[in-house]
Amino acid sequence: xxxxxxxxxxxxxxxxxxxxSTPTVLHSRCEVLSxxxxxxYHSLTLVAPEIxxxxxxxxxxxxxxxxxxxxxxxxxxxxxQASRRGGWAGTLxxxxxxxxxGTSWLAEAxxxxxxxxxxxxxxxxxxxxxxxxxxxxxxxxxxxxxxFLAEELRARNKLPHLVLGARDHDRVFKPIExxxxxxxxxxxxxxxxxxxxxxxxxxxxxxLERTAAQVVYACGPNPMLRxxxxxxxxxxxxxxxxxxxxxxxxxxxxxxxxxxxLASDGGGWWNVRACVEGPVFNAARVWWDRWLGEPGTSxxxxxxxxxxxxxxxxxxxxxx
Amino acid sequence: xxxxxxxxVDLGEISLPTxxxxxxxxxxxxxxxxxLVDLGRIGGIVTKSVTLGPTxxxxxxxxxxxxxGMLNAxxxxxxxxxxxxxxEAPFISSLGTPVIISVAGTSVEEFCQVTLRVRxxxxxxxxxxxxxxxxxxxxxxxxxxxxxxxxEVIGAMTRLTTLPIFAKLTADVTSITQVAEGCVRAGAFxxxxxxxxxxxxxxxxxxxxxxxAVTGGLSGPAIRPVAVRCVYEVARAFPDLPILGVGGxxxxxxxxxxxxxxAWAVQVGTANFFRPEATVEITEGIGExxxxxxxxxxxxxxxxxxxxxxxxxxxxxxx
Numbered sequence: 063x064x065x066x067x068x069x070x071x072x073x074x075x076x077x078x079x080x081x082x083s084t085p086t087v088l089h090s091r092c093e094v095l096s097x098x099x100x101x102x103y104h105s106l107t108l109v110a111p112e113i114x115x116x117x118x119x120x121x122x123x124x125x126x127x128x129x130x131x132x133x134x135x136x137x138x139x140x141x142x143q144a145s146r147r148g149g150w151a152g153t154l155x156x157x158x159x160x161x162x163x164g165t166s167w168l169a170e171a172x173x174x175x176x177x178x179x180x181x182x183x184x185x186x187x188x189x190x191x192x193x194x195x196x197x198x199x200x201x202x203x204x205x206x207x208x209x210f211l212a213e214e215l216r217a218r219n220k221l222p223h224l225v226l227g228a229r230d231h232d233r234v235f236k237p238i239e240x241x242x243x244x245x246x247x248x249x250x251x252x253x254x255x256x257x258x259x260x261x262x263x264x265x266x267x268x269x270l271e272r273t274a275a276q277v278v279y280a281c282g283p284n285p286m287l288r289x290x291x292x293x294x295x296x297x298x299x300x301x302x303x304x305x306x307x308x309x310x311x312x313x314x315x316x317x318x319x320x321x322x323x324l325a326s327d328g329g330g331w332w333n334v335r336a337c338v339e340g341p342v343f344n345a346a347r348v349w350w351d352r353w354l355g356e357p358g359t360s361x362x363x364x365x366x367x368x369x370x371x372x373x374x375x376x377x378x379x380x381x382x
Numbered sequence: 383x384x385x386x387x388x389x390x391v392d393l394g395e396i397s398l399p400t401x402x403x404x405x406x407x408x409x410x411x412x413x414x415x416x417x418l419v420d421l422g423r424i425g426g427i428v429t430k431s432v433t434l435g436p437t438x439x440x441x442x443x444x445x446x447x448x449x450x451g452m453l454n455a456x457x458x459x460x461x462x463x464x465x466x467x468x469x470e471a472p473f474i475s476s477l478g479t480p481v482i483i484s485v486a487g488t489s490v491e492e493f494c495q496v497t498l499r500v501r502x503x504x505x506x507x508x509x510x511x512x513x514x515x516x517x518x519x520x521x522x523x524x525x526x527x528x529x530x531x532x533x534e535v536i537g538a539m540t541r542l543t544t545l546p547i548f549a550k551l552t553a554d555v556t557s558i559t560q561v562a563e564g565c566v567r568a569g570a571f572x573x574x575x576x577x578x579x580x581x582x583x584x585x586x587x588x589x590x591x592x593x594x595a596v597t598g599g600l601s602g603p604a605i606r607p608v609a610v611r612c613v614y615e616v617a618r619a620f621p622d623l624p625i626l627g628v629g630g631x632x633x634x635x636x637x638x639x640x641x642x643x644x645a646w647a648v649q650v651g652t653a654n655f656f657r658p659e660a661t662v663e664i665t666e667g668i669g670e671x672x673x674x675x676x677x678x679x680x681x682x683x684x685x686x687x688x689x690x691x692x693x694x695x696x697x698x699x700x701x
Binding site for chain 1: 407408409410414415417418430436438439441442443444445446447449450451452454456459602603632652654655656657658659
C-alpha cells in the first residue's frame with residue numbers, strides 16, 4: 063500500500079489548531095415530535111430549534127439514555143435533517159438501527175417525550191467552491207447525513223448524485239426521497255431486492271464516469287469507506303468520508319474515538335479525535351491500513367457482525 | 383432558613399472553592415467543556431496526563447461499555463509537554479479555577495523532566511503523579527504497584543518543586559496502605575484514590591476482546607465501592623493526609639460517601655462523559671445535603687463514617 067509514513071513523533075502538523083478554538087456546543091431538553099419506523103430503521107424527530115439552527119451536514123448529536131446497570135453513556139447520531147425553514151422549522155431528525163439497549167430504548171420514545179440532547183458536534187462536510195458535480199455514497203443508514211448534505215449542495219447550485227447501498231430493500235435508506243432530492247440515483251442491494259445486485263463499490267466506478275463527479279462524499283461502514291477512498295485516490299477525485307469509531311463522550315475529552323490521520327506535509331501521523339476533528343475527514347489523509355488493519359487480513363477474518371456491521375456505541379457521527 | 387453551608391475545602395496551602403474536582407483524562411484542561419459547564423463553579427480541574435514527548439496511544443477500539451461502567455485503553459495519548467505548555471498552559475492560567483497538572487511517564491527521569499517543565503505554570507496549585515495508569519506497555523511501568531517504586535518517583539518529584547504532589551494510586555495491589563505509606567514517606571502531600579481497575583471484556587459473537595489493547599481500565603459506578611474501601615483504609619492509617627476520592631462518582635451521595643470514608647474532596651471522572659455538568663450538579667447537591675443535615679461545612683463530613691468499634695479493624699488486614 064502507498065501509506066507507510068515514518069513512525070516519528072510529529073503530532074503538530076495534524077494536531078495543530080485542533081485545540082485552539084472550540085465551537086459552542088448546545089445542551090437542550092428536546093420534545094419528541096415524532097417517532098416512527100423507517101423500513102428496517104427508526105426515525106426520531108426532535109424539537110430542537112437552537113441545535114437545528116447551528117447544525118451543518120456531517121455533524122452529530124449525543125442523546126442521553128437512562129443511566130442504569132447496562133448503559134450510562136450517551137448515544138451519538140448523525141443529523142439526518144436539521145430544518146431551518148418551512149413547516150418543520152426548528153426540528154432535528156436522526157435515524158438509527160435499534161440494535162442495542164440504548165437504541166432500543168430510544169426507539170420506544172413517543173411523541174411528547176423529552177430527550178436530553180447535546181450538539182451539534184464535530185466538523186461538517188465542506189462544500190466545493192468551484193466544482194459542480196458531487197457524488198454522495200451511502201451504505202445502509204450511513205446515508206442519513208447525505209440527504210441533509212444534498213439539500214445544502216442544491217441550495218449552492220451543485221448537482222448531488224446519489225449512490226445508495228444496503229443488504230436488502232428494507233435497508234435502502236429513503237429511496238423515494240433520494241430520487242426526489244438527487245440529480246441522479248443508483249441503488250445497489252446485496253440480495254438484488256432493489257436496484258442492482260451488488261455493493262456500492264461495484265457500481266461506483268460507473269457512477270463516477272456517468273456523473274463526471276468532481277468530488278465524492280461517503281458515509282457508511284468503514285470497510286466501504288476504505289474501498290471508496292482507494293478508488294477515489296486512484297482516479298484523483300477528492301473524497302470526504304464520515305467515519306465511525308467507538309466513542310464515549312463525543313465532546314473531545316475521552317480520547318477513545320481516534321482515527322490515525324496522516325500529516326498534510328506527508329511527515330508522520332497522529333491519532334485524531336473523530337468527535338472533534340472529525341467525523342468528516344479527507345479520505346486521502348486517513349491511514350486506513352493502520353486503522354482497520356492490512357487489507358484482506360483482520361477485516362475479512364472477522365466473524366460476521368450481523369446487520370450492516372454497526373455496533374451500538376460506535377459513531378461516525380454516530381448512528382447506533 | 384439556616385445559613386448556607388461552606389463548601390470550601392482547605393488542604394494545607396491549597397484552598398478549593400468546592401470539594402468537587404474534574405478527574406484527569408475526563409475533562410482535558412476544560413476547554414472542550416466550557417460551553418457546557420461553568421468552569422468557574424468547579425472545585426478544580428485535574429488535567430489529562432502529560433508525558434515528556436508526544437504519545438500516540440493505543441489502537442482502537444479504545445472503549446467498551448460494561449455493567450455500570452466502561453473500560454478504556456487510551457494509552458496516555460497526549461501531544462507531549464512542549465505542546466502542552468504552548469497550547470494548554472495559557473488557557474489554564476486564564477481560568478481562575480484551581481488546576482492540578484497530571485504528570486505521567488515511564489521512568490523516574492521522565493516524571494522529573496515533566497515536573498520541571500510544568501511547575502511554574504501560573505494557576506497550577508498542585509501536581510498529580512499518575513503512577514497508576516494501567517494502560518502502559520509493561521505492568522512494571524505501573525509504579526504504584528510497588529511501594530518502593532512509587533516512593534522513588536514521588537521522592538524525586540518532591541525535590542523539584544514546592545508544589546504539593548498528589549500520588550494517584552491503584553487499587554490493583556495487595557495492600558494500598560503500604561503503597562500509600564511509601565508515598566507519604568517520600569514526601570507526597572496527598573493521595574488521589576483510585577485510578578481505574580485493570581479489566582477486560584470479550585465480544586461473545588466474534589470471540590474477540592472488545593478493546594484493541596485487549597485489557598483496559600474500568601471506571602464508572604462499578605468501581606465506586608472499591609474506591610470507598612481504599613479511601614477508608616488509607617484514611618484510617620493516615621488521618622491527617624489529604625485524600626482526593628476518585629471512582630464512579632455520579633451523584634451527590636456518591637461524593638458524600640467518599641468523604642465519609644475519609645476523602646477531603648472528590649474527583650468526578652466518567653460522569654463528565656454523559657453529564658458534562660456533573661461536577662456542578664454534584665456540588666449543588668452536596669450543599670443541599672449539608673443544609674438538610676444542619677452541617678455548617680462540608681469538612682464536617684470527612685471521615686465521619688460510623689463504624690462499630692468491634693469491626694473497625696478487620697482481622698484479615700494487618701495493613
